[in-house]
Amino acid sequence: MSASSFPPVALFDLDGTLLDTAPDFVVTANAMRQARGMEALTEERLRPVVSKGARAMLAATFPHMAESERHALVPEFLDVYQSLIGRHARLFDGVADMLQALERAGSRWGIVTNKPEYLARLILPQLGWEQRCAVLIGGDTLAERKPHPLPLQVAAQRIGAAAHRCVYVGDDERDIQAARAAAMPSIAALWGYRPESDDPVLWQADVMAATPAALLEPAAWPATAS
Template sequence: MSDARFPKAVLFDLDGTLLDSAPDMLAAVNAMRASRGEPGMLLDALRPHVSKGGRAMIAAAFPQVDAAMRETWIPEFLDHYRRELGRHGAPFEGVEALLAAIEAAGSRWGIVTNKPEALAVALMPLLGWESRCAVLIGGDSLPARKPDPLPLRVAADRMGLASQDCVYVGDDERDIAAARAAGMRSVVALWGYRLDGDDPVAWQGDVMLDTPRAMLDPSNWMPR
């Protein structure tokens, strides 16, 4: 490992970046499908939609249903997801080692997600992260959410840092747009969830990395 240093803080998206939550989401979607007499959806069919949010996942599971009807199903989806929370998913390989390395270097890490705050907070003890995560901001914590830069700016402020002292890591175009607007360096997490038509190069992140383990060496993603 080089002598490059971690930044003062690393902020992460949650689903598709730190956490492979697609199996939990699949269980929720399939509970909805079963209640309507539909067969189970396959994980590979749902996985690309997870970072787009609940509406996108419901649309993928029920493409024959119009958008107005699907909108009324959001509370049902969230109820099912609460019951499946943390039961099937797990951190991506290498994430735990990365978080430990950030901590060992004397830096801090936090989470800025579009997931409802209550659900994100409920996940923390299931993952053993409740005392380690320095800041957590959900999609309903503030008046705006990603791609608006407000959540990232507030996260930095709550840690007593300037935006330029932080790096944001995410697997969706909204993550990278929010980081750029907030004045943070960004890392595109290529290990996350993407639709076939997504072009992460076009997102114009500062760095693109294939695995969490690639971040163990800060020289891969930090300026020298």
């Protein structure tokens, strides 16, 4: 790929990369806290760990509970979230323009997320993405999930491209680890969810992007092997 063209295929994480889902999860967490007579959490408490998944969000929601108690609450957490999914979520600024730029250039794009597939699929029609998203792999689609490379490898296969012809964009270290293990160039999405203790420089992504708008130019993307 030359610096004047986008990658043939762009694969994205969902929560914290394409979609700001933190507001939905804050409402979910606070519904569970309210049911137990607890005060509401602020978004600032939950936001940094959204990309870490349900267990990490439950740890922030119920820090006083034992890990085994919190693990037992995962089904309830997902049920509450499903009941309001997408109601408060929104695209990150610049994502719509970025996806349009890829499509105009003839590139295809898809989603590889650790969110359960059934929940991710509920979001697609809300955004008008059913036909636009070329592949969707969820955290329970396969036997492995990120940081294992299998989800990225299968996404590439399903879209009909070699892994090294794709670029993966994500806001968590697991995203970059999965891409590296799949021999897929990667972009660290610095606009996503990240605890202060996480240093994205240490992830060793091929590119770090401050905003989705930074990816409107083909030259901002890492080169893919021909």
